[in-house]
Amino acid sequence: MRMIGPVVSSRGFGPQDHFCWVHGDPSDYCPRLTEFFSDGLERGLRVAYLGSGSAGELQEHLGRHIDVGPQQARQAIQVIPVEEIYGAGGPVDPAEVIKKYAAATQQALTDGYQGLRVSADVTDLVRAPAQQDAFARCEFLLERYSSRHPLSAMCEYRFDLGDAVAQFACLHAAAPAGLTPFQVFACDDGAVGLLGDFDMTCQTAFERAVQRIHPAPDDSRLVFDMSAVRYMDHRALLTLDEFAQRCQVPVVVRSMPRIVRRVARVLGLEHLGAVHLGEL
Amino acid sequence: MRTGAARGHAGHFHEAGFYGSDAEFRALVVPFVEEGIAAGEPVIIGYDDRKNALVRSWLTDPSPVTFLADKSVYAAPTRAIAAYRRLFEFHAAMGAGQIRITGEVPHPGNGGSFEGWDRYEAAVNTVWEDFPVWGLCLYDTATASAAVLDAAERTHPRILAPSGARRLNGRFQDLSVFEALPYVPDPLETTRPVIELGDSSAAGARQALAQIGEGRVADTILEDLLIGVTEAVSNALLHGRGSVTVRIWAAPDRIVINVHDQGRGPADPLAGLVPASSSIPDAGLGLWLIHQLDINVALNHADDGFTVRLRGHTADG
Numbered sequence: 239m240r241m242i243g244p245v246v247s248s249r250g251f252g253p254q255d256h257f258c259w260v261h262g263d264p265s266d267y268c269p270r271l272t273e274f275f276s277d278g279l280e281r282g283l284r285v286a287y288l289g290s291g292s293a294g295e296l297q298e299h300l301g302r303h304i305d306v307g308p309q310q311a312r313q314a315i316q317v318i319p320v321e322e323i324y325g326a327g328g329p330v331d332p333a334e335v336i337k338k339y340a341a342a343t344q345q346a347l348t349d350g351y352q353g354l355r356v357s358a359d360v361t362d363l364v365r366a367p368a369q370q371d372a373f374a375r376c377e378f379l380l381e382r383y384s385s386r387h388p389l390s391a392m393c394e395y396r397f398d399l400g401d402a403v404a405q406f407a408c409l410h411a412a413a414p415a416g417l418t419p420f421q422v423f424a425c426d427d428g429a430v431g432l433l434g435d436f437d438m439t440c441q442t443a444f445e446r447a448v449q450r451i452h453p454a455p456d457d458s459r460l461v462f463d464m465s466a467v468r469y470m471d472h473r474a475l476l477t478l479d480e481f482a483q484r485c486q487v488p489v490v491v492r493s494m495p496r497i498v499r500r501v502a503r504v505l506g507l508e509h510l511g512a513v514h515l516g517e518l
Numbered sequence: 519m520r521t522g523a524a525r526g527h528a529g530h531f532h533e534a535g536f537y538g539s540d541a542e543f544r545a546l547v548v549p550f551v552e553e554g555i556a557a558g559e560p561v562i563i564g565y566d567d568r569k570n571a572l573v574r575s576w577l578t579d580p581s582p583v584t585f586l587a588d589k590s591v592y593a594a595p596t597r598a599i600a601a602y603r604r605l606f607e608f609h610a611a612m613g614a615g616q617i618r619i620t621g622e623v624p625h626p627g628n629g630g631s632f633e634g635w636d637r638y639e640a641a642v643n644t645v646w647e648d649f650p651v652w653g654l655c656l657y658d659t660a661t662a663s664a665a666v667l668d669a670a671e672r673t674h675p676r677i678l679a680p681s682g683a684r685r686l687n688g689r690f691q692d693l694s695v696f697e698a699l700p701y702v703p704d705p706l707e708t709t710r711p712v713i714e715l716g717d718s719s720a721a722g723a724r725q726a727l728a729q730i731g732e733g734r735v736a737d738t739i740l741e742d743l744l745i746g747v748t749e750a751v752s753n754a755l756l757h758g759r760g761s762v763t764v765r766i767w768a769a770p771d772r773i774v775i776n777v778h779d780q781g782r783g784p785a786d787p788l789a790g791l792v793p794a795s796s797s798i799p800d801a802g803l804g805l806w807l808i809h810q811l812d813i814n815v816a817l818n819h820a821d822d823g824f825t826v827r828l829r830g831h832t833a834d835g
Contacts, residue, residue, distance in 0.1 A: 419721070437720045438752035469724060471748050472807055497741040504810045 240385060242423055243433055243466065244415035248392070249273060253283060253353045256384040257412035258393045260403055264303075264359075267394050271357055272304040274392050275315060278355035279306060283390070284346035286316040288358035293317050318342075318356075324363055329372035336379045343389045353388025361396040370402060374450045377409040378422070382454070385411070385424035408447050422447050425463050428454075429492070433466035436474035445477050453487045460485060465493035472501055479507050520616040520650055521557040522550075523676075523684055529647035534674035534687075535656045536667065540572060542680040543656060547620055548576050549682065550654050554618040555582050560609045562602075564591060564621030566628060592624055595638035596791050596809035599645055606649040620654040627661025632669070633702070633816055634809075639673035640696040641791045654678065669699055693787050701818040704829060706767040706774045715764040720751040723764045723777070730766050731773050731830075739830040742811035743773055749804040750777035750826040757781070758824060771832040776825050783817060783824030790817065 241255050248259055248270045261267045271287070278285040289296050296317035306315065323338050324330045339356075346354040364373045383389060393410065395403045407413040411423040420434035420443075430451060436444055453460045462478065464470070475498070482489035494502065524531035535546040547563075551573065554561040563573055564586035574580045584605075591601045602619065609617045623638065624630020642653065657670045671677075675690045691697065713726050724744050731740040747764065754762040758779030767774040784790075790805035805826075809815050814829040 435721050435724075437748055438755065439719060439721065469721070469744070469748065471720075471745075471752065472803060473752075497744060500738075500741055500811075501745055501807070504807055 240426070241412045242431070243412065243421065244417075245412045246415050249277075251277070251390060251392070251412070253281060253355070253388045253390050254384050254386075255390045255412060256381050256393075256410050257391075258395060258407050258410040258417075259414060260395050260397055260407075260417065261359075262397045267359060268303040270392070270394075272306060274357055275304065275355070276306045278390070279314060281355075282352040283355040283388070284316060284349065284351040284353070285314065286318050286342070286354065286356045288318045288320045288323060288356060290320055290362065293319065320358060320360075320363070324360075329369045330363065330376050332372060332376035332379050335376050336383055339380065339383060339389060340387070343387055347388070353390065355390045357392040357394065359394040359396065361394070361399055364395070364399065364402065364406065367402075370405065371450070374405055374409060374447075375452070377406055378450050378452075381409055381411060381422075382424040382428075385426050386428075404443055405446055408443060409450065418443070420444060420447075422451065427461075428457070429461035429463040431463045431466060432470075435468050436470040438471065438473065441471075441473045441477070444474050448477055448481045451481070453485065457487055459488045459490055461490045461492055463492055464495060464498060467495055467498060469495075470498045470501070472505055475502055475505060475507060479505075520652075521559065522553050522652070524616060524650075524652045529651075530642060530649065531652045531676070532643050532674055533652070533654050533676040533678050533684075534670050535654060535678040535680070536659050536670075537656060537680055538659045543569070543572070543658070544576055545680040545682070546654070546656055546678060547573055550618065550620060550652075551577060551583060554616075554652075555579070557616070559616045559618055560584065560612075560614050562586060562605060562617070562619040562621075564619070566622075569622070586621070592621075592630070593812070594809060594815075595623075595634045595641075596806060598623075598638060599642065599791055600810075603646070603649075606646065606651060610649055614650070616650045616652055618652045618654070620656060622656055622658070625662050625666045627658060627663065627666065631814070632663075632666050632699075633814065636669035636673065636699045637696075637787070637791060639670065640691070640693050640698075641788055643673070643675065644693050645788065645792055665699055672696065696787060701816060701820070704767075704774050704827070706769060706772075707776065707827075709767065711765040711776075712768045713764075713766050717761045718751060718764040720748045720755075723747045723751050726764070727766060727773070727775065730768050734768055734771060735773055735830045735832050739812060739832065740773075742813045743775065743828055743830045746808045746811055746813055746815070746826075746828040747775055747777060749808050750775075750828065753804050753826075754779040754781075754824075757784070760823070773828075773830045775828040777828075778823055778825040780823040783819045790815070 241251055275285045287300055324335055343354040364370050404418045408418040408421050419440045420436050423431045425431045537543040537546055551561050562584045570585050592598055606617055623635040625632035657667060671689050672691045675687055677685050677687045712730050715722055715726060727744055727747055751762055754777055758781040760780030763778045765776040790809045793803055793806045816827040818825040
């Protein structure tokens with residue numbers, strides 16, 4: 239069972255969890271990384287740390303900052319220069335990134351591990367506004383991939399990114415409580431789950447998040463699951479409706495809470511575009 | 519082509535009539551309906567059951583007439599505007615040269631509340647201008663209060679007398695200058711609220727309301743109040759001034775909410791009555807949505823700011 243929603247602790251994440259965390263000082267990240275990796279090793283996962291620098295520098299950094307027990311365990315941690323996955327500079331290519339994560343996950347299974355666990359401080363990959371859209375799309379694809387494959391990821395961002403952090407946090411199944419009022423996550427059956435409160439306070443953020451959602455090439459339709467929605471106002475519903483109208487595959491909404499359905503019906507969305515209020 | 523007194527008129531031909539007896543009611547309504555039937559025009563009638571039955575009995579052949587049995591048309595002014603508009607669209611698409619409607623809006627004299635219906639009567643001079651509609655609104659002088667009759671007079675450009683005499687109404691106020699009836703405070707509003715939230719967010723207001731409202735009103739009414747308070751707070755934050763204050767009062771079977779800001783509120787007299795206001799489209803849709811719900815909505819423009827009042831009652835559900 240994946241961990242979904244706001245979380246107050248970074249402990250207990252399973253082999254398919256995708257979550258983000260935010261730190262001010264690198265020293266705040268290290269204990270979390272130690273715990274995440276130790277837990278991964280205990281679960282029989284291949285554990286990989288992504289960072290800037292050569293493999294040697296990364297090994298040295300890990301040796302200094304994290305303590306996962308015996309030397310043998312520490313040596314089991316793979317280090318991957320961040321460019322190997324995300325490319326060197328410029329906006330990332332989301333599809334390419336996911337291909338690389340998929341290959342690495344498959345390799346871990348082939349090598350006898352139960353899956354792959356990764357963590358990276360990705361702040362420098364999203365610092366420039368021009369990089370953010372592609373990276374957010376990448377987070378959404380990673381979210382979808384990890385929901386169906388044994389890849390668990392802890393994506394670290396630094397506080398100094400400011401409000402920009404929320405646009406990435408909302409695309410993880412789990413995020414620290416209070417960071418974002420809503421989340422877009424992947425259900426294990428391929429649906430896109432929506433969670434939390436969608437109202438005026440996060441309308442711009444939701445519009446931006448929706449732009450980062452794309453059906454997979456083999457999706458014949460895109461299903462939004464609203465069972466974890468506490469509230470959704472007319473603006474957010476209209477945003478979804480507009481998304482449905484321009485989406486290349488039919489869009490279906492399921493498990494819409496009664497109060498949201500009430501708003502949708504008053505707006506007359508039953509008759510608009512490809513938003514279907516069936517399966518309610 | 520239009521017939522009768524509305525011949526040559528473009529848009530909504532809006533007329534009021536005042537009667538003090540069934541005989542006067544008959545004298546006002548029957549010629550209007552019979553003339554429409556004879557001209558092959560669609561005629562729509564929306565009175566209470568007793569008056570609908572009376573009209574039916576007075577007509578030579580009532581079969582071409584549409585009697586609105588569904589009282590929900592008059593559940594709220596905004597819904598009535600939308601429901602009639604759908605009917606007009608249908609008849610216009612069918613090629614009707616004129617559509618005649620006659621009915622009586624709710625007021626205490628016929629068992630309803632007149633709150634908001636003065637704005638409705640003023641608004642329909644404008645919002646149906648794209649249809650060849652002849653609306654004859656009849657008011658019972660024996661049961662309607664002086665305030666209701668006053669508002670009725672000020673909202674109709676033409677008056678029809680039971681004698682059949684027609685005149686232009688000198689007291690008519692165009693929508694742009696129409697003075698709505700004064701805001702009538704709910705008795706609960708003069709008491710101390712259960713909660714007062716300063717600088718409230720929509721989510722904070724929803725949370726407080728959900729806790730206070732649970733078990734006091736039907737779930738569906740509470741949901742409508744939650745939707746309403748969300749839209750009102752959002753509008754206040756987006757378009758109002760100063761801090762937003764939410765006050766909630768609770769009686770055993772009803773809830774009253776004020777969402778107040780220090781701004782002047784929407785200047786558009788159609789705000790809330792039609793989906794998009796000309797000046798602030800986004801706020802227009804939120805206010806319109808609030809007015810579509812199964813709750814009572816009042817807008818209060820006062821010296822200290824603008825307040826949206828929402829009221830929900832168990833019996834409403």
